[in-house]
Amino acid sequence: MLPTTLRDGAYLPKRVKEEIDFDGPIERGAKKMRAQRVQEFLTLNGFAVSVDGDFGPATEKRVRDFQTARGLPATGVVDIKTHEELVAPIVKALNPIAAGGKSLSTLAAAYAKQHIKSHPMEAGGDNRGPWVRSYLDWDGKDARWCAGFVCFALEQAAHTLGGQLPIDSSSSCDVLAMEAKTAGKFVPESRVKSGAFAKKDLVPGSFFLVRKVPGDWVHVGIVTAPSKESFDTAEGNTDSGGSSNGFEAAERARDYRSKDFIVW
Structure with a gap:
């Protein structure tokens, strides 16, 4: 029941x-x-x-x-x-948010913030517990759940709007980046840094990807408010230091260094 x-x-x-x-x-x-x-x-x-x-x-x-x-x-x-x-x-x-004319992107950001109000956390060990299983369908030491968190918010938004996902959900940051490139939705740091892509166009609900080295991304979250030198986020599996293997979902602030983006 x-x-x-x-x-x-x-x-x-x-x-x-x-x-x-x-x-x-x-x-x-x-x-x-x-x-x-x-x-x-x-x-x-x-x-x-x-x-x-x-x-x-x-x-x-x-x-x-x-x-x-x-x-x-x-x-x-x-x-x-x-x-x-x-x-x-x-x-x-989980409870639905009224679409109210919102775009897929802004609705995804709203859902991510709604999750954070409930303070998703691990329970019973590293990368374990009901929140992790809800985002990924499994848990355990290797269940890095940052991608599951952002994809779940996007899935909720698409469900509310009755539309399709712009890319397939994945538990892998690298897979999300590759899918976004294929779909023409990937924005590299170089375009943001040069001004070819305006920071103001990183609308709430865009994904940010933390790049370790070219072609390897280790963390993903949702942009909730961009500004000139930094942007606010909603992200899972993090901590106060911005770890890519923390213990909770939370709102953070990040700079643009070593970040690429997926824009809907």
Whole structure:
């Protein structure tokens, strides 16, 4: 059963539905993913517990703590009301934004900012947790999810507008760059630096790519506001230092050095 707070028109691929669907009460003794998701969502909501896929006494206590904090009966059992509270941050990020004349690009930026309000974070280890699986359909040490984050926002925008994606989604920065080149939507740093491409045309929703060396990009995010010497961003799998393997989605500011762009 999907949360009642999920509004009609939301973009809901199967991988995300699996993260937020309620398939019955979860209590002490539950194992594997049923227990793991409870532990991850508790942690994401500020009630940290070991994420080991074993619903034992510590998990039960944290469920009771969470229920008490949310004004629910402290049973230690994840019923439908508790489940809805646990998954609420993801549901808020999924809920549709009215198109209101917005372009694909500006709507993608709006969705990215909506996600950041729910503070997507890893849970249970490096590149792990419900947010990562929602963006990529898998998680684990090598699940760099920056590309998944930006592509999901673009997918939401295309879904809302009833249109097609301008390029295929990918979990790889390099693949996104190559697809954008093929589609004629890639803008190299040299064109921006020379003024051949005006910075003002980096409209909200454009992608930026952090270039390590020519032909190799290590991070991608969404431009939300360009200016003369820097631009504001919404990006996933980053941290306060702008790492390409951080732990959260956040708004940042970046300069134009070693950046290429994809413009819709």
